[in-house]
Amino acid sequence: MKHKHAIELAVIVGLLCSLIAGCAGTPKMSRWSPPTKLSYERVYNAALAAATANQFTVVTQDRASGIISLRKEMYAGDKMAERRMSVRVKQVADKIEVSTNVSGSDFGVIEGTLGGAVHKEITNNFYHYLFRELDITDPSARNVVIEDAY
Numbered sequence: 001m002k003h004k005h006a007i008e009l010a011v012i013v014g015l016l017c018s019l020i021a022g023c024a025g026t027p028k029m030s031r032w033s034p035p036t037k038l039s040y041e042r043v044y045n046a047a048l049a050a051a052t053a054n055q056f057t058v059v060t061q062d063r064a065s066g067i068i069s070l071r072k073e074m075y076a077g078d079k080m081a082e083r084r085m086s087v088r089v090k091q092v093a094d095k096i097e098v099s100t101n102v103s104g105s106d107f108g109v110i111e112g113t114l115g116g117a118v119h120k121e122i123t124n125n126f127y128h129y130l131f132r133e134l135d136i137t138d139p140s141a142r143n144v145v146i147e148d149a150y
Contacts, residue, residue, distance in 0.1 A: 027103035027149035028119040032127065034096055035141055038134060040066075043096050044089045050129035054122070056085055066090050074104075074118075083122060100126060101149060120146055 034043055048061065048068055056070035066089040073080050083104040090097045102119040127144050136142060 026119065027101060028123050028146055029149045030098075030100045030123050030127070030144055030146045032098045032142075032144045034098065034134060034136070036094060036096075038096060040089065040091045040096055043098060043134065046130055046133035047087050047089050047098060049133050050126055051085065051087060053129040053133075054125050056083075072122075083118070085122065085126065087126070098130070103149070 044063060044066060048058070051068060051070050052058065054072075056072045059069040059071055061068045068087040068089075070085045070087070072083045072085070074083055081104060083102065085100060085102045088097075088099045090099070100123055102122045104119065123144075123146050127142070131137075131142055
């Protein structure tokens, strides 16, 4: 009888752990390199414009380090919750790299399982606005790599 209760308890604990782990959704990271003809200044300004066009509020920005920190309140089922995004524009030799990291607060169990999809959608929206700001229409120049932050 003790063995049966131990198995039931292990199953319940396992389910709770998986639900809790999924609550915030999987944070997403991205990387993209624009065509070499673009200047650092132009890409940084476009990233800032793209983030605000995506309805994020700038928390901090440091042009010298290329980092922009942002936040956004979003409706999540029955409550408001915060999403955070950081953008980094980096000059590496003659190449510019843009990277993002999107994460968010606890949205609850049901939305939490979809949180990673929401983070990916936010990332895709950011690049949509960035490409528009930079007038990048060639699909081969839009190769964004998005992956889990873990």
